[in-house]
Amino acid sequence: MGFNQVAESDETIIDEVLERQRILETVINNSPVMAFLWAPEEDWPAKYVSENVSQLGYSAEDFLTGRIMYGNIVHSEDIDRVRKELTTCCEIGKDDFVTRYRVITGSGEILWVEEKTFIQRDEKGRVVNFQGIVRDITTEIKNEIALRDALESQKALMEKQKALLERQRALETVINNSSMVVFLWKAEKYWPTIYVSENVRQFGYAPEDFISGRVLYGKIVHPEDLLLVELELEENCEEGGKEFNRQYRILTASGEVRWVCLLYTSDAADDLLCVDLG
Known part of the structure; x- marks a missing residue:
């Protein structure tokens, strides 16, 4: 093989290497x-x-x-x-x-x-x-940071919910072992019940009676007291009052007449958070 042939062969190899390098650089740069x-x-x-x-x-x-x-x-x-x-x-x-x-x-x-x-x-x-x-x-x-933050927020929320549930259970235990009955009523006619504590059973009713709507709280207020309670409560709300204290009679499931003291606190425009003391 002559010198020129060797040189041409070397140049071909160099050209091939440069071409491969160019291709690789094109791939990388894109x-x-x-x-x-x-x-x-x-x-x-x-x-x-x-x-x-x-x-x-x-x-x-x-x-x-x-x-x-x-x-x-x-x-x-x-x-x-x-x-x-x-x-x-x-x-x-x-x-x-x-x-x-x-x-x-x-x-x-x-x-x-x-x-x-x-x-x-x-x-x-x-x-x-x-x-x-x-x-x-x-x-x-x-x-990754957003996911971690979301997981941490979820964990914090779950811990807060757990603490609230534990507090709620503790409060319910105290309430249910007392004569005090807690209601959450809608600010509507006869006060439909959203929540009522278990110890409402002392009046002969189950919580489900009120929550299901089978029994409306206004219907168990003594007929001779109902109008006065409604008027005083309405007047209190119109005046922007946040609290209400009134004694009146209710009828138990067995028809017995019981005197109660209503202590009411306004929770929102449409809800009444009320405490009924027997």
């Missing part, structure tokens, strides 16, 4: 993944960086000329951790390094990135290069 080749020196000067580093607001030349060192764009709160993690990987002989940290873009924006780096060594095991790919994961981190 992807969200940025490629770096760093020297194992302080702040990691770049020997190579893909053009799509522009997504961070820098040009490849910024790094290749040394105007910007990669270590200088790592967030000040993360840089020491990243250095320590990478140093440890090198010292224990690991070939790869994966971590997440924040970087400062050319415009001053803070982004989260994930770095996956291959630690290249010579035949004596000495580190000669860091071959890394860096990917923007800001959206993923924000989603």
